[in-house]
Amino acid sequence: MLEPTYQADVVIVGAGVAGLSAARRLTSAGVTTMVLEAAQEVGGRMATEKVDGFRLDRIGRLLSTAYPELRPDGGLDGLVLRPFAPGVLLHSDGRHHRAGVQPGARGARSARGALYAVRALASAPRAGGGPRRPVAVPDRQVSVPRSRTGAPLGTAVDQARLGAAFSKLAGTPVERLLARPETTAAEALPGRGLPARTIDGFLRPLLAALLCDPELTTSSRCADLALRAFASGRLCVPEGGAEALPRRLERGLPAGTVHTGVRVTSVSTTSVTTAEHGEFRCGAVLVATGAREAAELLPGLRVPDFHPVTVLHHTTDEAPGTGASLLLDAERGGPVAHTAVVSRVDPSRAPAGRTLVSSTVLGPPVPGVDTAVRMHLARLYGVPTGRWETVGVYHSPEAVPAMRPPHDLRRPVRLLAGLYVCGDHRDTGTVQGALHSAHRAAGAILADLGADRPLDRAEPAPTARAA
Structure with a gap:
């Protein structure tokens, strides 16, 4: 029998960060x-709206410079x-207390070091020749400075214990963390050997912000x-808004790789069917959409619960005096929550x-959310907010996949030979999780296709608008 003709080795459904990252690895391998x-538009939930010169993120996800997937060698x-x-600023008893800072870290100097670490270290020479391997940002948030009376961090001894716990956690291999007994984050907090004041005043609000989970029902491992x-x-x-990340991934792809405005209605191991352009033949299919959309294309795929998020953006002529801090x-x-x-963090916004x-x-969603938020912000920043202008309110009911225990952080990405899935619902419910699952899926595809199996690409693809 004649070998089938393909329009592409791999068709990826979805141009969020997971799909674009997988495409980046596949095309780099010659697929x-x-x-x-x-x-x-590309980007999925990492969207940024432009309103009167402002750049407004629809979901305020916090990233970390410690994520290896955000290094330059990851296509970014x-x-x-x-x-x-x-660190972060904690508001307590009408005052601000900084927490989570390495001793000796000083504002602008350490901020510049973190900013340039990602984009400069990749090209700096190292001994023996060749480019320097990118490393984590030098200022590690491993301890807490002295506190004032009434601070939520407890005594100096309590702060030292917290700093030691963070230092130990920073140096613990991921494999050891994943081998720990699993419960919810809320149930695990009392067992960390820290006073209740530190747990309630610092770790609980910090974890809620990082996980988008106010009740801390998330797996303790996550x-x-x-x-x-x-x-x-x-x-x-990201500088320029959340969309900068998927845009950067897209720009690293060959011209004509991404096609927007194309709705996929069904998938198989050798083709995808679209509503607008018929069938696309291929050697493998990767579904890189959100969990609910993926389950519609792949019946039987589990759809997790989600954490809803509302992001509000206000503008004022005079900035509150908290600098570039997360409060x-x-x-x-x-x-x-934060x-x-x-x-002040990103002037381009x-x-x-x-x-x-x-x-x-x-x-x-909270009824009258803007009024309630303004009242809370007035207390947090210590300034009147009645004259602040609301420039955007975005509610996302399925912003973040829930990671309740037991949570499999490495859910399978290979469903069948030729059919794969990736996204934050296959890993951790974070941007890092989406990127890591894409890396796993691309690796599985490359292994299954095999370097010695060239595909016949004689048949042209149906016309679709290139992004």
Whole structure:
């Protein structure tokens, strides 16, 4: 029998960060790849709206410079990560207390070090020749400075214990963390050997912000991974908005790889069928959509629960005096899980002379959310907010896949020979998890296709609009 003709070696369904990252690895290995996206833009949930010169993220996910997937050798060599000030600010008893900072780290100097680490270290020479391997950001968030009376971190001894715990966590191999007994993050906190004041005033609000899970029902193993990333690097956001990450991945692909406005209706091991352009023949199919969309194409795939998120963006002529810090409420006295003057972190997100404050609310939508958030922000920042202008409110009911125990952090990406799936629902429910699952899926595809099996690509692809 004649071998079938293919329009691409691999067709990827979905142009979010997982699909684009997998395409980047496949094309780098010489595998012809076609990415089909139903929306008119790439990026999926990592979308950024442009409103009157502001860049507004729809989901305020916090990244970490410790993520190995964000290094230049992962296809993101042009991505600029803008770090928050070291650690976080905790609001308690009407005062701000900085927590999670390495001793000796100083504002601007350490912030510049974190910013340039990702984009500069890849090209710096090293002894013996060749490029330097990118490393983690030098300022590790492993301890806590002295506190004032009423701080949520307890005594100096308590702070030293917290610093030692973070230092140990930063140096613990991931495999050892994944081998620990699993429970919920909330149930595991009392067993960390820290006083209740430190747990309730610092670790609970920090984990809620990192996991987008206000009740801390997340697997304790996933919580350990999140705390390890916090202790090993710096919290950050992409310069130019969340969309900068998928845009950077797209720019690293050969021209014509990504096609937007193409809705896939069914998949098999050798083809995908679309509503607009008929059938695309291929050697393998990778479904890289969100969990619910993937289950529609792959019946029997489990759909997890989700953590809903609402992000509110306000502008004001005068910036609150918190600098480029991520601000948490140690008392959890309002709807805001975390907030920041994000234009201080990334000036490209606001027009010159304007200030952008971005705040994240976790859980189902709250009636009158803008009013409630303004009242909470007035207390957190210590300034009136009645005259602040609301420039965007975005609610995402399925923002983050829930990771309740027992949670398999390495769910299979190979369903059949020729049919694969990836995304944050196959790994951890984070941007890092989406990128890592894409790496696993691309590796499985390359192994199954085999380097000695060239595919016949004689038949041209149906016309589709290239992104």
